[in-house]
Amino acid sequence: MTRVATLAEIAREAGVSTPTVSKVLNGRADVAPSTRERVEELLHEHGYQRRRSSSPSPLLELVFHELESAWAMEVIRGVENVVREEGLSVVLSESSGRLSPGQSWMDGVLARRPTGVVLVLSGLDKAQQAQLTSRDIPFVVMDPAGDPGQEVPAVGTTNWNGGLAATRHLLDLGHRRIAVIAGPLRMMCSRARVDGYRAALDAASVAVDPALIREGDFHHEAGYREGLALLRLPDPPTAIYTGNDLQALGLYKAAGELGLRIPDDLSVVGFDDLPVALWACPPLTTVRQPLTEMAEVATRMVIDIARGNQPSALRVDLATTLVERSSTAPPPSTVHP
Structure with a gap:
């Protein structure tokens, strides 16, 4: 039978004290993250078995x-x-x-x-x-x-499929100047939704215009701010797909301030299908994520x-x-x- 290392041996190998190893075992907060990670790796490597905790x-x-x-x-x-x-x-x-x-x-x-x-x-x-x-x-x-x-x-x-479906819907209606107001691009879901948008345009042989891709933050204000910027372009989009419904509602406000009517002058697609999407004026076409x-x-x-x-x-x-x-x-x- 393989002998399991003692806490003292693990402490020596990690270059810390035995009480520090004990703190890591007990989930104590007063241990530096790098030290905790090194000790955890050694505990796992040596097959150290913790005593099972009390009932959750x-x-x-x-x-x-x-x-x-x-x-x-x-x-x-x-x-x-x-x-x-x-x-x-x-x-x-x-x-x-x-x-x-x-x-x-x-x-x-x-x-x-x-x-x-x-x-x-x-x-x-x-x-x-x-x-x-x-x-x-x-x-x-x-x-x-x-x-x-x-x-x-x-x-x-299926965020990628959602972005694809939203953009394909707008393409099927005849739009070619389609913009996107994404969520934070550091988030995997936001990137996937934009990738679906790109894929739909590519499949329809519509060139991706970098000026029509804007990064938001999933809040109303971003939809309003980026919506104004897009709609004030010399060649503005005729449709905008937003990374979530809240940004779509912010976009509604921007369009209204510029005297644009939805959907007569501008088509909008959201993402989420929150209850408020049904009560927007007009009711919002959106991608439902369950x-x-x-x-x-x-x-x-x-x-x-x-x-x-x-x-x-x-x-x-x-x-x-x-x-x-x-x-x-x-x-x-x-x-x-």
């Missing part, structure tokens, strides 16, 4: 990149649909726009020891993943901002993992669907200045 709390930790808007409410609704059946409560956190939550959040999670963690448009760095794993706290990423890694369970949607269903799948997945059941697939992508309403029409014969 009946909590599910839900972490948002930004906690606001109807978008977040759709996700919360999906999580609540599942935890209600499971007798769990939800703890909401926000990473304040960062792609990974901070150490203070990690300290709170380790103290609460929830049944599992679902991260939305966010993620964990390697050290944070190791901390949760060391305390038997499973985690799943929903709509990951970046590549979560092949070993991390993740639930997403946010509530995505949240339900992610929540069930993390609860299954907590029960010792490994998911059949670590990556699940639910389908997007184009929802046609009244904000799109063939291009005008004469574009207003």
Whole structure:
């Protein structure tokens, strides 16, 4: 039988004290990230078996990149649909726009020891993943901002197909000057939606004009700001596809200020299909991503993992669907200045 290294031996190899190794084992926050990562690697390399922690709390930790808007409410609704059946409560956190939550959040999670963690448009760095794993706290990423890694369970949607469908719809109506107001391009979902847009134009032999590709931030203000800039171009677009519905609503305001009518003068397609899309004036044509269903799948997945059941697939992508309403029409014969 192979002898397992002692904590003192691991400490010596890592160049730290034995109490530091003990802190890493217990998930303590007062250890430098580089030290924690080195110790975690050695613990794994030597096959050190931690003592199983006590039973988890009946909590599910839900972490948002930004906690606001109807978008977040759709996700919360999906999580609540599942935890209600499971007798769990939800703890909401926000990473304040960062792609990974901070150490203070990690300290709170380790103290609460929830049944599992679902991260939305966010993620964990390697050290944070190791901390949760060391305390038997499973985690799943929903709509990951970046590549979560092949070993991390993740639930997403077919963003590329959504961008393709939105742009193809506008092409089929006869538009050729089609612009896009993307979300933050550091996020994987935003890049995929723009790539779908590019692919649709390429398939239709329509050249991509870099001046018609603008980066937003998923908020109304970006749709308004970038919409004004696009519509004031010497050769403005006749249609604009936005990376989410909130930017589309900001674009509505920009078009109105310039005296343009939707869809007579400008066609608009959003992404998400939030409830507000139906009540926009005119009702917004948009790409539906099934946010509530995505949240339900992610929540069930993390609860299954907590029960010792490994998911059949670590990556699940639910389908997007184009929802046609009244904000799109063939291009005008004469574009207003």
